[in-house]
Amino acid sequence: MAIWYKLGCTLEYFVQTPTVFIFNIEVARLQRHQGLVERLTITPDIELNRHTAPDINNRYFSVHAPAGPLTVKYEAEVSLEVLRADPNTVPETPVERLPLDIMPFLLPSRFVPSDRLAAFARREFGYLAPGFNRITAICNWLYDNIDYQRGASNEQTTADESLILRAGVCRDFAHLGIAFCRALEIPARFVSCYAYGLNPSDFHAVFEAYLDGRWWLFDGTRQANLDGLVRIGVGRDAAEIAFCSPFGGNVQYGDVTVSMGRSDGSPELLGRTTDAISTEEPAPNAGAA
Amino acid sequence: MAIWYKLGCTLEYFVQTPTVFIFNIEVARLQRHQGLVERLTITPDIELNRHTAPDINNRYFSVHAPAGPLTVKYEAEVSLEVLRADPNTVPETPVERLPLDIMPFLLPSRFVPSDRLAAFARREFGYLAPGFNRITAICNWLYDNIDYQRGASNEQTTADESLILRAGVCRDFAHLGIAFCRALEIPARFVSCYAYGLNPSDFHAVFEAYLDGRWWLFDGTRQANLDGLVRIGVGRDAAEIAFCSPFGGNVQYGDVTVSMGRSDGSPELLGRTTDAISTEEPAPNAGAA
């Protein structure tokens, strides 16, 4: 059963010298995001350029903002069709059956040095039976061993540092979960999203692992409902899908407000799903390496 | 004037338990690589899967090798059409005019933490006039400040570590050059290639920077002729275009032999070009952000 959500964000900046901004805040155009209606308002009213990344469908737009205040406001309404499965029925895909085009999500990346964490991951999770529940075990480990703590990390914090710090925010939980998956030869990628039930409301970051021919959502923070996530972008790690990347100028950061609620105004569901939640129908080439 | 080259490699392994190998050793199918004739021989004769990365045209193939010896032999002949320009006529592309689809090459990656090197790059190269010659200055700096030294680095060495070690091999020179470019907001990417005149013969790594609407070749090592490079792959850094990536098994590495010579058998040219060498015709969307 699809549920309708209203969501959006307002981002404020004070541009000191003309600056190019690349934004990635719009709801991705996916089969599971149906009936998307949206409005983007940029003040001042400047020209924007658009680009949608092939395959992964991230929607970027850029503006060349003149000096002065800049406000970017995004509002959307979307029906979220959740693809569910019984976790016990989802096996890992043997590496020889992985499609070659998802190989990049097995590789180490800027904030996910999975090559450095290989011994740790094998030592901690290598003995577990392959399958969806092994990734659940990784998420439980993250929840039990890493403190969710604002200010414990910064925008340069890597997954191996989070392991030492034993603390971080959603970005760090996602990076570490991805690192463990890749170290175990399970493709994994970073997901930025609007999250229903996140408190306080903000952009959220979770991760996806590739199992049984498609991508499944995981969240070691337990901060939001897996069946209430509306995807913005996916990428190797946070470097690829910052919601705002400024280039070539000087900028003062102002307020960021993010909201998400049900369109019918009904309150948040109390219970969290224990279903496996997939973000995509199986790709046609799944299972055929 | 196009010149014909003969090139190839032979890679030997002893597979201890069945292993998936992904190889990236074949000449990329580019406009500048004309008349490509090639032969790939895998012993034992096992099935292979192929994937060509969209946009960047890297050609990957994978095999699921059984236990025992594995030999991969690649032979090719190709005519290399070199695209030349006068370095003084190649400006940098202002960040507001960069196409959004090359944004990934501005971002930090596993071995190129350009975010960490931003202050260093601006301090050392920020005052130079923008343009092709600024990247040449970066290459000169690399040549003057980093020792080309086998064994000084390993497969986990990052660009910031190379800066401390003051030594490395072609991979490290490329990573550091890319890091400086990205820190200066110039898109840059890693290139693996066959290199005419490299001594001893081996795979080579150089980098490309995006200037004036297309990609140009740079090599801080001065080990090979820029106008004798035949591209295998491009990527964010070495993580993406290893010539061989084994997964899921145990492998002993044997010999790697690489060769490249002129088809007509004529000896290496003595002089090195001082032209700017581009690897691509300008993209249709170049200059339109």
Added chain:
Amino acid sequence: MAIWYKLGCTLEYFVQTPTVFIFNIEVARLQRHQGLVERLTITPDIELNRHTAPDINNRYFSVHAPAGPLTVKYEAEVSLEVLRADPNTVPETPVERLPLDIMPFLLPSRFVPSDRLAAFARREFGYLAPGFNRITAICNWLYDNIDYQRGASNEQTTADESLILRAGVCRDFAHLGIAFCRALEIPARFVSCYAYGLNPSDFHAVFEAYLDGRWWLFDGTRQANLDGLVRIGVGRDAAEIAFCSPFGGNVQYGDVTVSMGRSDGSPELLGRTTDAISTEEPAPNAGAA
């Protein structure tokens, strides 16, 4: 009951250009090392300089070796008086009662960045009741979580890296144990020693923690008997008590052989002690900060 041991080592080098060597291989002159008889033979017969570090009693000697082979042979016989206690009776010393002269052993050092590991240590061990058994819990954690594996680390490996690598040798176990102690505000230091029962025979590294007014021995590797350790040196970490430090020349390293057995030739005791083993009588100023 004191037991007599015979021990020693032979170190071989080939000196390529004249080199200053500082050695720290002789048995420390401590109250618990009684009846020490020893012989040091240097070939060729060159002059040596001696220095004993105040307070900690490490015995250093240096030689300025000419080009050619160098052999250093040390033989000793010593009666080891072991100071035992019931672990349950040994409390931690509250920080306000620590003598100021052991403050250096609370500080981070080259291979023990305890400041970086503070959150990890508090998260993992902070909830345990203070006392000797908390340090035993740290050693058990090391034994359970870190693989003893030659070649997993090198001479630049730090305690935080060992935590990521999940593997190391005695030096790394000691560094990590020290890091956790210091992070919990328990003074701790590195100990190099001859170890009875170590197999294969080699120099060994363990650590000491300061509890209840004196230093106690701990070993997370479980490789040797705590009541059969003859101390060579103590220091902040391995940087301070390398058994051999060459300066100012070029040296090829040859064989290192180390031996330790009981003087009466009786075989190794099978059982390991569960007593708390201290290396020193309480200092006169203990307990008076």
Added chain:
Amino acid sequence: MAIWYKLGCTLEYFVQTPTVFIFNIEVARLQRHQGLVERLTITPDIELNRHTAPDINNRYFSVHAPAGPLTVKYEAEVSLEVLRADPNTVPETPVERLPLDIMPFLLPSRFVPSDRLAAFARREFGYLAPGFNRITAICNWLYDNIDYQRGASNEQTTADESLILRAGVCRDFAHLGIAFCRALEIPARFVSCYAYGLNPSDFHAVFEAYLDGRWWLFDGTRQANLDGLVRIGVGRDAAEIAFCSPFGGNVQYGDVTVSMGRSDGSPELLGRTTDAISTEEPAPNAGAA
């Protein structure tokens, strides 16, 4: 000619739970610090414990502060006898003639991983003629290559990171200078001091290198007069001589004010000395390894 200085500091804290503080703010008792008159006032009036480190003469005191405000005020007057020499007459001490008791100042330490910086130091300074002027060249390099910039570093920044960041404060300049010296096998140590002419007034950090049988002062920041430094402490690096180290409690940091002026009220001298400034008479064992 000795000059009289008045100096001091006031340190304010709010202690949330009882905390042990170790302070190192008092003028060291050295031959060059003559006629020292001083007053230490702690509010509330709590008992303090004292310890002077052997050899290096650092004066530490500790207090066990109850919850509530804590103020530590130190006032002193001292006559500074400056020991000068002509830089061109000060050779390096060959490593074979270094006294063994200064060996610790050749070793890597927490914030000075000189082992990691060996290649860099040799590459940049190895070709220079040994002697005082080589250390001056290191200081000039620091001044030319590192930006003095508050906030660029933090209390965990190491010398190799400063090299990447290309920015830091006095502590970082000192760490990097020490690292280069040690990497060149020149003993070097960290110095905390009151500095005449520092603007704004604050604690200062410089470094000492051991040349020709004694210690000489160096400062890559050029922030203060070398002949107006009154030493507080020396150590391997900043880890050892923090002016305030709290243990075992929770503390809010308040204001730190530091002052230093001439006793006769005369204004700061305009010119900076170009003399070599030593902090100690030659040790009796200098030159005899």
